[in-house]
Amino acid sequence: MNVDFDIDSILARYNFDSSALIQILSDVQDKYGYLPREVLEDISQKIEVSLSKMWGVISFYALFKLKPPAKYNITVCQGTACHVSGAKRNLEYIESKLNLKAGEHSPDGKYSLETVACIGSCALAPTIVINGKVYGRNTVKTIDKLLSRLEEGEKK
Ligand code: FES
Numbered sequence: 001m002n003v004d005f006d007i008d009s010i011l012a013r014y015n016f017d018s019s020a021l022i023q024i025l026s027d028v029q030d031k032y033g034y035l036p037r038e039v040l041e042d043i044s045q046k047i048e049v050s051l052s053k054m055w056g057v058i059s060f061y062a063l064f065k066l067k068p069p070a071k072y073n074i075t076v077c078q079g080t081a082c083h084v085s086g087a088k089r090n091l092e093y094i095e096s097k098l099n100l101k102a103g104e105h106s107p108d109g110k111y112s113l114e115t116v117a118c119i120g121s122c123a124l125a126p127t128i129v130i131n132g133k134v135y136g137r138n139t140v141k142t143i144d145k146l147l148s149r150l151e152e153g154e155k156k
Contacts, residue, residue, distance in 0.1 A: 005038060007028060007046075008046075010024055010028060011024065016046060018049045021043075021057060024043060025043075025054075025058065025064060026063075033065070033068060034065040034069060035064055035065065037066075040054055040058075068109070070106065070109055070111050071109065071111070072130060072150050073111075073114070073131055073132075074098075074113050074114070074128060074129070075114045075116050075128065075129040075130075076115050076126075076128050077118060077121075077127045080118075081118070083126075084125075085125040086126050086139065087125070087126040089140065090128065090138050091115065093140045093143055094143060095113065097143075098111050100112075110154075119134065123136075124136025126138050128146075130146065
């Protein structure tokens with residue numbers, strides 16, 4: 001196992017109990033931003049849960065990520081309030097600007113693009129979230145400015 005990954009403190013928190021698998025995976029993801037394969041193999045051995053069972057759990061819950069987070073995680077809300085306010089147009093614009101489809105990472109690891117059903121900020125519809133920060137009342141024009149700011153940040 002990669003020495004950079006230390007999961008024993010997480011496993012000890014749950015007494016190496018396999019019934020806490022979801023909490024363990026959630027804590028690992030909080031710590032590393034995703035679920036590294038080496039860590040999953042280590043967990044499998046230490047709490048005696050087969051990798052195939054773990055894959056089943058991971059694929060069932062959309063919150064679990066198997067890839068390292070991109071530098072800029074962009075989430076476009078597609079809930080009802082956002083949908084009626086132009087969310088689809090905004091998503092298509094971001095997809096074409098970044099040459100990415102929702103659910104994908106850019107090959108350089110710079111961007112990831114996701115959709116979500118509602119982020120609970122419907123009064124600001126249509127919303128997008130970039131690295132946890134909510135941006136509301138988006139249009140193609142405001143999105144263009146946001147994406148330009150990200151690109152400018154890259155040049156500094
Ligand atoms: S529907 Fe988009 S924030 Fe609620």
